[in-house]
Amino acid sequence: MINVKQEIINSIKEITVGHDIQEFIEEVLLSDLGIDSIKYVELLVSIEEKCDVEFDESDLGADALKSLGDLINLVNKTLEQKVS
Amino acid sequence: MSLWNELERSFHNHSHQKAALSPNGRWVTYGELMNTVNEKVKILREIIPSGSKVAVIDTHPFLEMVHIVSLIRLNVTIIPLATKYGEDRCNQIITHIKPDFIVSSAEQHIPSKVFVQCIEMGTRVTTDENTILDLEIQLDEESKRNGETLPSSFIMYTSGSTGDPKGAIITYQNILSNIQDIISYFKVTAQDHILINRSLSHASVLTGELLYGLISGARISYYTETFIPRRLLRFIEEKEITVFCSTPTVFNQIALDKSKYQCPSLKRVALMGEYLHKQVALQVRKRFPHVEFYMNYGQTEASPRITYLPSRYFTAKESCIGIPLPSIEIDIVDEFGASVDLGAKGELIVKGPNVFKGYWNLPKLTVHKLKNGWLYTGDIVSLGEDGYIYIFGRRDDMIIRAGMNIYPKEIEDVLLEDHRVREVVVFGTKEPKYGQKINVHVIPDEAVELTVSNIMGICRKELASYQYPDEIEIVNEIPKNLAGKIMRKQVVYHN
Numbered sequence: 001m002i003n004v005k006q007e008i009i010n011s012i013k014e015i016t017v018g019h020d021i022q023e024f025i026e027e028v029l030l031s032d033l034g035i036d037s038i039k040y041v042e043l044l045v046s047i048e049e050k051c052d053v054e055f056d057e058s059d060l061g062a063d064a065l066k067s068l069g070d071l072i073n074l075v076n077k078t079l080e081q082k083v084s
Numbered sequence: 085m086s087l088w089n090e091l092e093r094s095f096h097n098h099s100h101q102k103a104a105l106s107p108n109g110r111w112v113t114y115g116e117l118m119n120t121v122n123e124k125v126k127i128l129r130e131i132i133p134s135g136s137k138v139a140v141i142d143t144h145p146f147l148e149m150v151h152i153v154s155l156i157r158l159n160v161t162i163i164p165l166a167t168k169y170g171e172d173r174c175n176q177i178i179t180h181i182k183p184d185f186i187v188s189s190a191e192q193h194i195p196s197k198v199f200v201q202c203i204e205m206g207t208r209v210t211t212d213e214n215t216i217l218d219l220e221i222q223l224d225e226e227s228k229r230n231g232e233t234l235p236s237s238f239i240m241y242t243s244g245s246t247g248d249p250k251g252a253i254i255t256y257q258n259i260l261s262n263i264q265d266i267i268s269y270f271k272v273t274a275q276d277h278i279l280i281n282r283s284l285s286h287a288s289v290l291t292g293e294l295l296y297g298l299i300s301g302a303r304i305s306y307y308t309e310t311f312i313p314r315r316l317l318r319f320i321e322e323k324e325i326t327v328f329c330s331t332p333t334v335f336n337q338i339a340l341d342k343s344k345y346q347c348p349s350l351k352r353v354a355l356m357g358e359y360l361h362k363q364v365a366l367q368v369r370k371r372f373p374h375v376e377f378y379m380n381y382g383q384t385e386a387s388p389r390i391t392y393l394p395s396r397y398f399t400a401k402e403s404c405i406g407i408p409l410p411s412i413e414i415d416i417v418d419e420f421g422a423s424v425d426l427g428a429k430g431e432l433i434v435k436g437p438n439v440f441k442g443y444w445n446l447p448k449l450t451v452h453k454l455k456n457g458w459l460y461t462g463d464i465v466s467l468g469e470d471g472y473i474y475i476f477g478r479r480d481d482m483i484i485r486a487g488m489n490i491y492p493k494e495i496e497d498v499l500l501e502d503h504r505v506r507e508v509v510v511f512g513t514k515e516p517k518y519g520q521k522i523n524v525h526v527i528p529d530e531a532v533e534l535t536v537s538n539i540m541g542i543c544r545k546e547l548a549s550y551q552y553p554d555e556i557e558i559v560n561e562i563p564k565n566l567a568g569k570i571m572r573k574q575v576v577y578h579n
Contacts, residue, residue, distance in 0.1 A: 017556045018540030034540055036549035037311050038486050038518065041337045044312070054342055057314040 002051060004075045008068065011046035015039050026069030033068075047071065053078040087256040088156050090263075090299045092118075098274055098301035105305045107144040114301065117150070124154040124212075131210055132185055134159045135233045139183040139207070141165040141174070143193045145306045148284050149294060151187045156256060159236040163251070166285035170548050171197040176249050177241045181444055183207045239444050240287045240384050245480065247494040251444035254287065258387040261437035263296045265409035269392055270354060270378060272327055274301035277349075279325040281307035281316065287388040288356055292380075293329050302327070313338045317345035324349040331357040331487035333518050336364045339371035347372065356380035356389075357487030358519030359475070362402045369399050381405035381475070385459055386412075387438040391473055405465070405475050412436035414473070415458070416465060424466075431479050432465045433458040481572050483512030485520050488550045492572065495553070498546040499526065504534040505542075509562045510553070511572045521554035525562055534558065 009024050016034050023033065035043060048054060055078055065071060085093075095103075099115030106112050112120070132138060138160045140151045148164065155162045163181055165174045178186075178201050186202050188194050189212045194202070202209055237255040244250035270292075272278065278297045282289045297304050305323055307316060316338060320328065325347070330338075332355050353368075353375050360379050369377060376395040382388035391414075393406030408414045415423055416430040424430035439459045442450035453460055464476045483490045492510035499508045507527040515521035524543075528534035536556045543552050563571045 016540075017553060018536040018538075020535075020537045023537075031549070032544065034544050034549070034552045036552060038333060038337070041311065041313060042517070045337075045340060045342075048342065055314070057312070057318055057343065060312045060315055061309070063310070 004051060004079075005068075005072050007050040008047055008071050008075065011043055011050055012068075014046060015042050024068060026067065026072065028068050029066055030068070030071075031066070043071075047075060051075050051079070053082060056081075085260070087260045087295070088159075090260060091153060091156065091295070094299050094301050095121075101274060101301060102303045103298070104146055104149065104303070106146050111303075112146075117153075120150055121154045121157065124150065125157045128154060128158060128187070128210070131208075132158060132160060134236075135161070136184040137161045137163060137181060137234070137239070139163040139165050139178065139181070139186040139202075140188070141167065141186060141194055141198065142188050144308060145280060145284055147189045147193075149304075151189075152284065152290075152294075153298070155187065156236075159256075161234045161237050161239060161253075163239045163241070164283075164285040164290065165198075166283040167195055167198075168283050169550070171195045173249070173548060174198045175201040177251070178202060178205055178207065180241075180249065181239060181251055185210050187211075235441065237441070238287075238290065240285070240290070242384050243482075243489045243491055243494065244446075244449075245482070245491045245493060247491065247497050250446055250449060252287075252384045253441040253444055254384070254387045254438075255441060258438050258440060259291050259295060261411060262291050262387040262389055262409075263299060265411055265438065266292055266296055266389055268410050269394070270352065272296055272300040272302050272352075276300065276302040276326045276351075277324060278302050278304050278327045278329075279307055279320060279323070280304060280329075281311065282330070287384040288329070288380075288382065291387055292354070292389060297327075311337075313341040314343045314345075317341060317343060317347060320347045320350060321345050326351045327353075329354045329356065331355065331519075332360045332364050332368075333358065333486040335368050336517070339368040348374065350375050352376045352378070352395075354378045354380050356382065358484045359403070361514075361516035361519070362399070363516055365399045365402075379404075379406065381473075383461060385440045385453060386434060386436075386461075387440065389438070390414075390432075390434055390461070393472075397472075401470075401472060401474075403474050403476070404468070405473050407472060408434070409436075409438075412438065416467060421455070427466060427469065429464055429466045429476060432461045432463050432473070434461060435459070481511065483510075483520050483522055485512065485515075485522055485554075486518045486550065490522060490551055495522070495524065495543070495547065495551055499524070499539065499542060501546075502542050504529050504532045504538065506530075507562050507570075509570050509572060515554070518554070522551070523555045523557075524553040525557050525559045527559060527562060 095114045095118040102111040103114040103117045142148045182205050185208045187210050235255045237253050239251040241249045241251045280293050377398040379393040382390045391406045391408050413435045415433050435458050462479045465473050481492050495510045496508050499505045506529045509525050512520040539556050
């Protein structure tokens with residue numbers, strides 16, 4: 001069983017610089033982590049690889065994916081659909 | 085023929101064909117677009133004298149398109165603004181250019197800080213409903229002094245080396261000549277469907293996508309959602325897009341998407357705005373083998389296209405920017421302005437009907453960039469034995485990341501304002517994912533503690549997101565020359 005939150009944090013750390021661990025609360029906005037539109041796409045690709053999922057494009061509206069918590073929920077939802 | 089004549093001819097010839105997708109998802113025909121523009125022109129003509137400087141801002145590129153085409157009819161100087169890069173950036177531009185008017189479809193479509201700045205600058209706000217502020221037109225000091233009126237033109241703002249934006253004056257004729265050159269190698273017809281997903285405030289989009297598309301009678305769809313490759317691919321496939329222009333960074337991200345979309349309708353893709361790494365060219369070709377790919381090179385000051393690489397060489401000629409467009413003359417010169425020997429490296433300079441008139445209110449910078457009608461591009465190139473131009477890097481220290489120009493000083497000045505930073509140097513290095521990446525080296529003040537996280541915090545607070553560093557290092561020393569000047573690492577695209 002993968003630790004979804006940790007995998008996402010690892011992805012964020014790989015593509016951005018300068019984060020303290022206490023920044024990674026679920027409410028933190030991706031934009032506040034210094035993720036611009038280019039890195040946002042990189043992050044989604046990285047999470048898909050690390051968590052071995054493929055997001056449905058209808059779930060990928062950026063307006064719905066603003067925080068770390070939004071990403072965790074998306075991965076969990078996609079994993080559940082994969083199992084079922 | 086003028087730019088307006090060309091647009092009018094196309095609107096008339098294609099009046100029953102679809103022109104552009106409106107914000108509410110309805111196709112507007114060229115005939116309807118013509119009527120909308122005519123109505124708008126009738127109202128604006130009463131308010132805006134020809135020769136005025138008019139800023140344009142709106143919430144949707146379709147609305148911006150209607151404003152821009154109407155203003156071309158009025159022969160005014162047009163300054164397209166983009167909220168995408170922040171309200172502060174818009175305000176820097178407004179402070180610099182002091183527009184006589186700002187045009188938007190509604191007052192609430194103008195960000196509040198920008199609205200306030202316009203009032204302070206004496207800029208009249210004009211919307212579809214009414215002219216909100218009936219202030220006297222205040223010509224700025226320079227115009228009064230010189231009695232200068234601008235030719236019918238656009239002023240396109242880009243990053244300046246001092247951190248302040250600079251506005252390149254490109255005339256309608258500059259743009260029209262560039263479109264006529266583009267037609268010679270990149271065909272767009274009334275059967276094409278163009279996807280625009282970048283801001284109209286970029287010369288590349290204005291000339292090579294919007295105005296070229298309208299003159300050709302093509303259909304134009306705007307993609308205004310946040311960029312997510314999988315959703316964009318679906319849009320391309322569902323709408324049967326045939327032509328798309330983008331940066332290597334963005335198109336590479338599209339090509340790397342895991343979905344199955346193959347976009348069979350897509351015929352021609354032009355990439356531009358940054359260095360194209362070979363692995364990126366191979367990747368995009370592999371993903372879309374049926375598409376003709378063109379690499380373009382240009383800069384805003386050239387309205388903007390200068391050279392193109394024919395599609396058949398897209399993956400074959402690495403670091404090649406191709407051959408000049410038909411009406412453009414080129415030379416490659418040394419630091420004294422003398423032509424270099426065949427095959428030697430030097431600065432690319434260009435001459436032609438597309439070369440800009442200068443920067444707004446920055447005479448010193450204009451003299452530096454424009455000498456005897458030659459535009460000094462600042463790019464170091466050589467002419468290969470095959471007759472094609474190869475690019476090596478910049479003469480100055482400008483970083484080109486994901487199609488955006490970034491001057492190190494913009495970032496260094498922000499960091500030096502923080503008392504915890506003693507010295508800083510910012511430089512670009514090779515990065516296939518973005519063309520180049522932004523590196524920051526900092527020496528902290530000895531008396532305080534400063535972490536990488538603190539440095540990123542300053543950047544996030546003070547800079548636009550496209551200027552955020554990709555790498556930050558705390559260092560003990562920053563190399564300097566004998567005169568004590570910081571030596572930036574050589575910016576190279578390839579070795």
